Amino acid sequence: MRDFGPEQVQKRQYIINTIKSVFELYGFMPIETPVMENLTTLNGKGGEESDKLLFKVLNSGDYLKKAEQQHLEEKNYKSLLPNISEKGLRYDLTVPLARYVVMHQNELTFPFKRYQIQPVWRADRPQKGRYREFWQCDADVLGSDSLLNEVELIQIFAKVFKQLGIEMNIHLNTRKLLVAMVELSGKQDKLTSFTVILDKLDKIGIDKVIELLNEAGFNAKTFDLVKAIANNSSDFLNSEVAKQLAQTETGKVGLQELNKILSLIDDETKQQVKIDATLARGLDYYTGPIFEIKAAGFSGSLGSGGRYDNLTGNFGLPGVSGVGISFGLDRIYDVMKDQNLFPTSNTNITQVLLINFDKETEQQVFQLTTQLRQTGLKTEFYPTQAKLKKQMKYANDKNIPFVILAGSRELESGKLTLKNMQNGEQQEADIKTIISILKDSIGNE
Amino acid sequence: MRDFGPEQVQKRQYIINTIKSVFELYGFMPIETPVMENLTTLNGKGGEESDKLLFKVLNSGDYLKKAEQQHLEEKNYKSLLPNISEKGLRYDLTVPLARYVVMHQNELTFPFKRYQIQPVWRADRPQKGRYREFWQCDADVLGSDSLLNEVELIQIFAKVFKQLGIEMNIHLNTRKLLVAMVELSGKQDKLTSFTVILDKLDKIGIDKVIELLNEAGFNAKTFDLVKAIANNSSDFLNSEVAKQLAQTETGKVGLQELNKILSLIDDETKQQVKIDATLARGLDYYTGPIFEIKAAGFSGSLGSGGRYDNLTGNFGLPGVSGVGISFGLDRIYDVMKDQNLFPTSNTNITQVLLINFDKETEQQVFQLTTQLRQTGLKTEFYPTQAKLKKQMKYANDKNIPFVILAGSRELESGKLTLKNMQNGEQQEADIKTIISILKDSIGNE
Numbered sequence: 001m002r003d004f005g006p007e008q009v010q011k012r013q014y015i016i017n018t019i020k021s022v023f024e025l026y027g028f029m030p031i032e033t034p035v036m037e038n039l040t041t042l043n044g045k046g047g048e049e050s051d052k053l054l055f056k057v058l059n060s061g062d063y064l065k066k067a068e069q070q071h072l073e074e075k076n077y078k079s080l081l082p083n084i085s086e087k088g089l090r091y092d093l094t095v096p097l098a099r100y101v102v103m104h105q106n107e108l109t110f111p112f113k114r115y116q117i118q119p120v121w122r123a124d125r126p127q128k129g130r131y132r133e134f135w136q137c138d139a140d141v142l143g144s145d146s147l148l149n150e151v152e153l154i155q156i157f158a159k160v161f162k163q164l165g166i167e168m169n170i171h172l173n174t175r176k177l178l179v180a181m182v183e184l185s186g187k188q189d190k191l192t193s194f195t196v197i198l199d200k201l202d203k204i205g206i207d208k209v210i211e212l213l214n215e216a217g218f219n220a221k222t223f224d225l226v227k228a229i230a231n232n233s234s235d236f237l238n239s240e241v242a243k244q245l246a247q248t249e250t251g252k253v254g255l256q257e258l259n260k261i262l263s264l265i266d267d268e269t270k271q272q273v274k275i276d277a278t279l280a281r282g283l284d285y286y287t288g289p290i291f292e293i294k295a296a297g298f299s300g301s302l303g304s305g306g307r308y309d310n311l312t313g314n315f316g317l318p319g320v321s322g323v324g325i326s327f328g329l330d331r332i333y334d335v336m337k338d339q340n341l342f343p344t345s346n347t348n349i350t351q352v353l354l355i356n357f358d359k360e361t362e363q364q365v366f367q368l369t370t371q372l373r374q375t376g377l378k379t380e381f382y383p384t385q386a387k388l389k390k391q392m393k394y395a396n397d398k399n400i401p402f403v404i405l406a407g408s409r410e411l412e413s414g415k416l417t418l419k420n421m422q423n424g425e426q427q428e429a430d431i432k433t434i435i436s437i438l439k440d441s442i443g444n445e
Numbered sequence: 446m447r448d449f450g451p452e453q454v455q456k457r458q459y460i461i462n463t464i465k466s467v468f469e470l471y472g473f474m475p476i477e478t479p480v481m482e483n484l485t486t487l488n489g490k491g492g493e494e495s496d497k498l499l500f501k502v503l504n505s506g507d508y509l510k511k512a513e514q515q516h517l518e519e520k521n522y523k524s525l526l527p528n529i530s531e532k533g534l535r536y537d538l539t540v541p542l543a544r545y546v547v548m549h550q551n552e553l554t555f556p557f558k559r560y561q562i563q564p565v566w567r568a569d570r571p572q573k574g575r576y577r578e579f580w581q582c583d584a585d586v587l588g589s590d591s592l593l594n595e596v597e598l599i600q601i602f603a604k605v606f607k608q609l610g611i612e613m614n615i616h617l618n619t620r621k622l623l624v625a626m627v628e629l630s631g632k633q634d635k636l637t638s639f640t641v642i643l644d645k646l647d648k649i650g651i652d653k654v655i656e657l658l659n660e661a662g663f664n665a666k667t668f669d670l671v672k673a674i675a676n677n678s679s680d681f682l683n684s685e686v687a688k689q690l691a692q693t694e695t696g697k698v699g700l701q702e703l704n705k706i707l708s709l710i711d712d713e714t715k716q717q718v719k720i721d722a723t724l725a726r727g728l729d730y731y732t733g734p735i736f737e738i739k740a741a742g743f744s745g746s747l748g749s750g751g752r753y754d755n756l757t758g759n760f761g762l763p764g765v766s767g768v769g770i771s772f773g774l775d776r777i778y779d780v781m782k783d784q785n786l787f788p789t790s791n792t793n794i795t796q797v798l799l800i801n802f803d804k805e806t807e808q809q810v811f812q813l814t815t816q817l818r819q820t821g822l823k824t825e826f827y828p829t830q831a832k833l834k835k836q837m838k839y840a841n842d843k844n845i846p847f848v849i850l851a852g853s854r855e856l857e858s859g860k861l862t863l864k865n866m867q868n869g870e871q872q873e874a875d876i877k878t879i880i881s882i883l884k885d886s887i888g889n890e
Contacts (some may be wrong), residue, residue, distance in 0.1 A: 001479035003476065003548070005552070006475060006480075007560070009475040025822075025827035027824065027843075029793075030446070030455065034447065035480065035534075035566070055503075056503040061497070062522050067520065089480075104450070113825075114451070121506040133479050144828045148829075151825075159514055254798040347472070363708070366593060370711055372469050383594050384590075384591045394554060398554055
């Protein structure tokens with residue numbers, strides 16, 4: 001897990017603020033949920049695989065109180081677990097959303113449009129671009145099956161990445177086409193395994209995918225369909241394979257979904273949308289359109305999402321259809337850093353440092369800080385009478401653009417020295433003039 | 446632990462943004478540290494008491510792998526712990542700061558002024574105003590023993606609470622006066638126990654404090670001193686008891702500290718500062734000036750802080766003096782809610798809802814949303830053709846101030862209906878006029 005220094009925090013905050021403002025432009029409202037949830041809530045959805053990724057929190061006090069002697073003696077960590085741990089750290093923001101909606105259903109206005117920007121944890125082996133603590137920025141609409149929601153979420157993707165300056169494509173598919181493929185192959189019961197294997201296409205290539213499908217018991221029909229979608233290079237919706245998929249009812253509805261979404265999207269955004277029938281998305285709960293954001297030259301997605309029909313079903317509220325997207329803050333940060341996309345101006349840092357010359361003038365110079373700060377200038381006064389060189393080095397190290405030097409002579413005459421740290425220029429002026437110079441040159445709001 | 450809905454999140458954000466902007470005005474820069482720290486780090490400072498408050502995270506996978514059979518059989522949860530858990534959730538932001546500074550010491554510029562606004566966790570019994578998950582907003586200066594830092598931190602307190610509209614007093618003391626009291630009593634070895642007992646004065650009253658001091662082995666001299674400081678009602682610095690404390694070297698230095706701080710503070714802030722020799726602060730590590738913010742009619746402090754001389758010593762970096770303050774977000778929220786201090790205007794909510802009349806006009810009306818959003822107006826389009834009443838209720842429930850009604854007749858004529866949801870007034874206008882009406886009435890930035 002990582003520490004973030006001032007520069008990183010501010011750059012991450014820049015991304016978060018951009019995402020937040022676009023979410024709000026589309027009418028999404030923020031919620032926040034606790035870091036810990038009951039393990040029964042967190043386990044609700046995932047199988048053993050996702051259970052492994054959970055950080056579990058020991059019960060407080062004597063956590064062995066309720067432990068069974070037998071489990072202890074056998075060192076059976078699986079059976080012992082429910083007796084010593086009841087809570088875990090959330091591993092995504094979707095499960096807490098489902099729990100939240102069910103718990104607060106009577107206070108909420110549906111369709112419920114919420115966004116949530118918080119960290120999540122996975123007990124994964126850390127690797128490049130993957131962290132055990134990372135942030136998700138999610139927006140979801142619950143209680144509406146209108147495809148207008150999909151269109152708006154795609155527009156949100158487009159707007160955020162445009163504002164951040166990241167070039168990307170929005171890959172669009174629907175789970176219904178995957179269902180159509182297993183139906184055409186007569187393998188309706190193997191949808192999950194089909195999805196999981198197809199999801200690996202980007203990483204392992206088509207030959208290896210066919211091999212895995214073969215091992216998993218799929219047939220020649222499946223292989224043909226998968227090869228056809230993988231090789232399709234242009235207009236998928238009018239391709240041969242699309243016509244085949246349209247022979248099933250599910251496939252037909254899926255193609256209608258994609259056509260409807262495309263018909264509603266504005267022209268600018270449409271140019272970034274790629275219908276991609278190979279897009280599978282790992283997660284089980286998607287049932288309709290799915291999206292993924294890919295940036296050229298960057299493996300892994302910068303964002304993703306999709307429609308689910310029964311997210312809150314596990315928590316006793318069936319029949320709520322929803323659709324959501326998620327931005328991957330850490331990966332977006334990495335891309336922006338690689339491509340040098342962060343704005344260079346940084347208005348969050350100290351704008352002026354007052355030098356601390358001697359005991360005699362300390363109090364008088366210190367009073368100037370109050371005056372400067374009242375005008376909104378981010379101001380520091382060096383707290384001790386360190387050597388001038390050291391104080392100047394402090395300004396340099398912190399990238400403070402201006403320094404004010406005021407010894408007893410300057411204070412008496414009312415003419416202080418202002419030094420521009422970038423070009424080394426110095427000028428003498430009274431404090432009012434200095435304030436207006438600082439405000440002008442910094443472009444303070 | 447608590448969920449926060451949209452209104453709460455936005456109000457909390459308002460407080461956080463206020464604190465943040467003042468921290469930055471004084472040259473503090475943000476850092477963020479992981480939620481989990483090694484238990485060895487977290488335990489470094491506290492005794493068994495603070496250890497009890499830690500949420501401990503089970504090691505991943507087979508957490509019993511390294512467990513000793515004997516500890517398991519004896520159900521010895523204390524001895525077993527180090528073998529099954531290596532990490533815990535941070536319980537404050539001070540320990541992570543110390544760890545951070547030691548770890549990154551070569552990259553940092555000293556004096557190091559950082560702020561940190563993040564949640565912390567304590568496995569406490571929840572009670573009013575006390576939560577198991579809560580936020581701290583800390584600012585600290587490390588590597589400077591100048592009292593100017595104390596003065597600036599006091600000014601930060603004053604500025605933040607002024608901006609929030611909260612009336613409060615800044616109680617100021619120094620640990621050195623407490624040291625002087627135990628020295629005068631000949632009980633130098635009992636400083637911690639003296640501090641812990643004195644810290645309860647507000648809650649249990651003077652008689653009970655004397656009783657506890659008696660039980661803890663203090664003497665008549667201590668009782669007299671404590672009674673004298675508790676009864677002192679006016680000018681403490683010139684009181685009899687202050688003169689007594691000045692007889693010890695530590696007491697003398699302590700009084701000089703307080704005088705120096707007062708001499709540097711601006712007049713407006715000084716009016717809110719109360720020298721309070723009974724202020725003790727619970728934490729062990731303070732060695733110099735200490736502060737606490739108290740609001741009339743509200744028990745418990747809204748903020749606190751103090752100077753420590755050896756925070757990083759435990760982590761191998763001795764001799765770094767620092768001073769810091771912390772705002773209690775949750776309590777500030779409670780006070781502001783009680784006193785109705787939150788601004789009523791809320792610019793974060795959706796500003797206009799477009800009604801979705803029928804399939805025929807859906808696409809055309811949907812395109813208006815893009816136009817509205819491009820001007821920065823927070824806009825929603827109801828995603829289905831629900832009954833008008835239901836759509837209007839949606840706007841009402843979400844406090845959306847304006848609704849646009851555009852059926853095929855309106856779209857044809859170019860005159861849309863704009864309804865003000867607060868006064869019920871309706872007017873017909875083209876989209877450009879509507880946009881300027883909305884921008885004017887909402888005072889959009």
